[in-house]
Structure formats: C-alpha cells, structure tokens
Amino acid sequence: MFQLDPRLQADTITLGDFPLCRLLLMNDLTYPWFVLVPRRVAATEIYQLEELNQQQLWQESAIVARWMATTFEFDKLNIGALGNVVSQLHLHHVGRRIDDPTWPGPVWGQHPPQPYGIVAIEKIKQQVRADLAAYLGEKQ
Amino acid sequence: MFQLDPRLQADTITLGDFPLCRLLLMNDLTYPWFVLVPRRVAATEIYQLEELNQQQLWQESAIVARWMATTFEFDKLNIGALGNVVSQLHLHHVGRRIDDPTWPGPVWGQHPPQPYGIVAIEKIKQQVRADLAAYLGEKQ
Numbered sequence: 001m002f003q004l005d006p007r008l009q010a011d012t013i014t015l016g017d018f019p020l021c022r023l024l025l026m027n028d029l030t031y032p033w034f035v036l037v038p039r040r041v042a043a044t045e046i047y048q049l050e051e052l053n054q055q056q057l058w059q060e061s062a063i064v065a066r067w068m069a070t071t072f073e074f075d076k077l078n079i080g081a082l083g084n085v086v087s088q089l090h091l092h093h094v095g096r097r098i099d100d101p102t103w104p105g106p107v108w109g110q111h112p113p114q115p116y117g118i119v120a121i122e123k124i125k126q127q128v129r130a131d132l133a134a135y136l137g138e139k140q
Numbered sequence: 141m142f143q144l145d146p147r148l149q150a151d152t153i154t155l156g157d158f159p160l161c162r163l164l165l166m167n168d169l170t171y172p173w174f175v176l177v178p179r180r181v182a183a184t185e186i187y188q189l190e191e192l193n194q195q196q197l198w199q200e201s202a203i204v205a206r207w208m209a210t211t212f213e214f215d216k217l218n219i220g221a222l223g224n225v226v227s228q229l230h231l232h233h234v235g236r237r238i239d240d241p242t243w244p245g246p247v248w249g250q251h252p253p254q255p256y257g258i259v260a261i262e263k264i265k266q267q268v269r270a271d272l273a274a275y276l277g278e279k280q
Contacts, residue, residue: 044216045217046201047202047209047217054198062187065186076184076222076227077221078221079222080219080220080221082218082246084245096224103224104224106222108246109246
C-alpha cells in the first residue's frame with residue numbers, strides 16, 4: 001500500500017491522485033510549487049519505473065506543467081527529481097520568477113518555506129478541482 | 141539549424157547525438173554529469189515540445205540514466221530541467237554521492253567546476269563509444 005514519505009507529508013498539502021501520481025502542493029507561498037509522487041511503485045529513480053509508468057509519469061508532469069503555466073505567473077518552470085533528502089521518488093515543478101528570492105539559483109535547500117494560510121490553500125484546491133477534475137481521482 | 145547555446149558550449153564537451161538530443165558531458169569532474177539538449181526544436185519548456193518529442197526526450201534520458209548507473213559510482217541521480225541561466229531547453233543528469241561537496245544540496249550554482257584533463261575526457265568518450273554506439277550518431 002502506498003504511503004507518502006513523512007517528510008513530504010509534513011511539507012505539502014495533498015491535492016488529488018492522478019492515475020499514477022499523487023499531486024502535492026508544497027506548503028511554501030514563495031513559489032507555485034507542485035510535486036508528483038508515483039503511487040503503487042517502489043522506486044527511487046525514474047529509470048527504475050516500468051516503461052509504461054515512466055510514460056505515465058511524464059504525461060502527468062506535462063499536465064501539471066501546462067496547468068501551472070496557464071494558472072500562475074512565472075518566467076521559467078523548474079522540473080527536477082533530486083531525492084537527496086527524501087528518497088521516495090518525487091518530481092518537483094516550481095514556477096520561477098526573475099524577482100523571486102533565489103533566482104536564478106535552484107530553490108532546494110534555500111530559504112525557509114513561507115506557509116500558506118487556510119484561505120489561500122482552499123483557493124488553490126478549488127482551482128485544481130475546477131481545472132484538473134478530469135484527471136484526478138476522488139482524493140481531490 | 142540547431143545551435144548549442146554558447147554558455148552550454150563553453151561548459152561542456154559534446155559526446156554525440158541521439159535521435160532527438162545532443163549528449164554533453166559537463167566539464168566538471170566533481171560529479172558524473174551529463175546533459176541532454178533537444179536539437180531541431182525551439183522550446184524552453186519540456187511541455188512545449190510536441191508529444192512525440194517529449195516521449196523521445198524521456199526515452200533518451202532513461203538511456204543516459206541507466207548507463208550512468210552502470211558506469212559510475214553514485215548514490216542518487218539528480219535529474220533536472222531548470223534553465224534559469226541558459227534558457228535553451230536542456231536536461232541535467234547528475235550522479236550524486238553522499239560524500240560529494242554539495243550533498244545533499246543541489247549542484248547548480250554552487251562550487252566552481254573542476255575541469256577534466258584531456259586523458260579523462262578521452263576515457264569517457266571511449267566509454268560512450270563502447271556503450272552507447274547503438275543510440276548515437278556520427279558526432280560521437
């Protein structure tokens with residue numbers, strides 16, 4: 001049974017389940033920052049996923065990326081699978097602005113997160129429900 | 141006609157061409173670090189590639205990742221498309237060790253690169269020729 005890594009659980013808000021991945025919002029209002037975590041698979045590296053799961057991961061990543069580009073304002077999207085701290089395979093999608101606090105450096109391991117308020121989280125959840133309902137399961 | 145970004149050109153050694161991407165060695169012996177740059181396409185974000193090119197990019201990424209895992213010693217692979225400094229779409233593959241100088245942080249924008257010597261570069265080129273000839277064109 002799939003269990004989200006406790007560190008990811010603590011740092012994020014669950015938004016829903018794609019066919020393969022759980023969609024998480026990083027609880028840091030500094031950036032629009034979403035994370036995909038493949039469920040039902042034990043892997044720490046993308047290339048260790050079965051071929052079909054790799055394809056599904058990248059399809060879900062493209063859905064998230066396109067949605068982010070039409071929903072939030074940013075200049076560059078950063079996509080990364082690092083896993084140096086949390087080994088459970090997870091894929092970051094971070095919208096970067098040239099005036100954000102860590103531009104042009106990477107976001108990982110930099111500034112402490114600025115948690116969202118309840119209203120802001122609910123607004124993002126509603127946006128996800130409105131835009132991604134066709135892709136996400138009942139967990140949204 | 142495809143032209144590699146001058147900054148990427150200066151920082152890397154060209155190893156060959158996959159059907160979609162140019163394979164580059166980052167000229168930094170601190171990490172096994174390879175970069176894929178899609179050719180013949182104008183895009184700064186992965187989701188902007190045509191669907192078939194996205195699939196090809198990820199297939200080539202998996203080839204590189206599996207090859208790195210069997211060829212170099214590292215504890216975790218970091219894969220990332222950032223592009224905050226060089227906007228030409230490029231995908232990093234960095235083998236990380238828990239005793240490397242920036243672990244567990246990201247590699248980008250950290251320590252100055254440690255360039256390879258000529259002999260070490262030739263050794264990696266030979267390894268690429270030996271292992272990836274079936275995938276790469278004449279540029280290797």
